Amino acid sequence: MTAVRVLVGTQKGAFILSSDGRRTGWEVEGPLFGGWEVYHVTGSPADPDRLYASQSTGWFGQVIQRSDDGGRSWNPAGNGFSYQGGTGTHQWYDGTPHPWEFARVWHLEPSYDDPDTVYAGAEDAALFRTTDGAATWTELEGLRTHHTGPKWQPGAGGMCVHTVLIDPSDADRLHVAISAAGVFRSGDAGQSWAPANRGLQSGGIPDPDAEVGHCVHRITRHPSRPDVLFMQKHWDVMRSDDGGDHWREISGDLPTDFGFPIAVHAHEPDTVYVVPITSDSEHYPPEGRLRVYRSRTGGDEWEPLSAGLPQSDCYVNVLRDAMAVDDLDPCGIYFGTTGGQVYGSADSGDTWQPIVRDLPRVLSVEVQTRP
Numbered sequence: 001m002t003a004v005r006v007l008v009g010t011q012k013g014a015f016i017l018s019s020d021g022r023r024t025g026w027e028v029e030g031p032l033f034g035g036w037e038v039y040h041v042t043g044s045p046a047d048p049d050r051l052y053a054s055q056s057t058g059w060f061g062q063v064i065q066r067s068d069d070g071g072r073s074w075n076p077a078g079n080g081f082s083y084q085g086g087t088g089t090h091q092w093y094d095g096t097p098h099p100w101e102f103a104r105v106w107h108l109e110p111s112y113d114d115p116d117t118v119y120a121g122a123e124d125a126a127l128f129r130t131t132d133g134a135a136t137w138t139e140l141e142g143l144r145t146h147h148t149g150p151k152w153q154p155g156a157g158g159m160c161v162h163t164v165l166i167d168p169s170d171a172d173r174l175h176v177a178i179s180a181a182g183v184f185r186s187g188d189a190g191q192s193w194a195p196a197n198r199g200l201q202s203g204g205i206p207d208p209d210a211e212v213g214h215c216v217h218r219i220t221r222h223p224s225r226p227d228v229l230f231m232q233k234h235w236d237v238m239r240s241d242d243g244g245d246h247w248r249e250i251s252g253d254l255p256t257d258f259g260f261p262i263a264v265h266a267h268e269p270d271t272v273y274v275v276p277i278t279s280d281s282e283h284y285p286p287e288g289r290l291r292v293y294r295s296r297t298g299g300d301e302w303e304p305l306s307a308g309l310p311q312s313d314c315y316v317n318v319l320r321d322a323m324a325v326d327d328l329d330p331c332g333i334y335f336g337t338t339g340g341q342v343y344g345s346a347d348s349g350d351t352w353q354p355i356v357r358d359l360p361r362v363l364s365v366e367v368q369t370r371p
Helices: none
Strands: 003-010 013-020 027-032 037-044 047-057 061-067 089-091 097-099 104-110 118-123 126-130 160-167 170-179 182-186 216-220 229-233 237-240 258-264 272-277 292-295 303-305 323-325 333-336 342-345 353-356 362-370
Touching: 003 047, 003 333, 003 342, 013 037, 013 353, 047 104, 061 104, 104 160, 126 160, 160 216, 170 216, 182 216, 216 258, 229 258, 258 323, 272 323, 333 362
Parallel strands: 037 104, 037 362, 323 362
Antiparallel strands: 003 013, 003 037, 003 362, 013 027, 037 047, 047 061, 089 097, 104 118, 118 126, 118 160, 160 170, 170 182, 216 229, 229 237, 258 272, 272 292, 292 303, 323 333, 333 342, 342 353
16 A cells, blocks of 8 residues: 655654555654754655755754665765855845855755755755765855845845755756745756746835845745746745746735745646735734635635634644645645644645644655555
8 A cells, every 4th residue: 555754844853754545544753863953854756765854953053864765764964065156245134245154954855867866955045966865065056146146135034045846857947946035947957047036026126027036935836837836925825827937926815825835736736725824923824723725726716724723722834845745646735833733634635634743843844655
């Protein structure tokens, strides 16, 4: 029977939640790397036994962990996260220059067809790549040294490359999202980049043609339609049908268009999920009711999904990397909260169950399935 593993990164370690294809009973393993922040733990699409984890603390810095046996054992891989070329500066909130400094890896994105190739999105906003299973890392400096780089500013969580999308039909075609700069795309495996933000409006940037300065929280897409992108940003849910050339708002009838994660159904490219929260200052669900919203029309029309979720006195948040889907039928949806709960739905969001409670603050959720 199919096995499902939910990989959870938290503020004090990683956890692996395991079930069969029915997704009703779960085993919990962890904490792995107890006491360490695990910003992201993910698996390779090319090898179900290959896992990577971004582990860090303020005392010991950044470590990338690698497992070749599905998480039973781990080994720290090489680091080498040094900025290349002229480091220069970016802009701080008051307009003063601020030097580029490496802080941590927020997101790991393995290649579709090579378990040894992984992209790493870092803070301050840089993109790294390994082609030897994380033994060594090289910065793709064309992103950070883009001519707009000095205008980039940090979001509330830092200035980070938090999303990396690889086109499954063309490995040289990449999209990244940076808070707070916007979306950038590359057609040459990350050597050169162009902004892809036309149509976005962000606070003090009313010009829809502004190149950069947009606080994008997360972008995603369905593998079958690499040019159709969905975005949750700092206010507004957005959609692009041309790879980021133009964006249009699809917030529709959501109770609020502020949130962090966004995900697409595994088999229905126009079915999209978001988790609205009250505002940029009130990071909890409207009215204290935890609801996932689903659109089956690619945006504009949304329905609340609440069966099995707390509908009173709930004041948690769901962070940008803390929502994922499996590829089973019906599709499973999973998300983790800042209160340490991980919820799962085995019926595309119609009903939910708590898989585990009382974990540390959940930073990321990814899913693996295997026969």
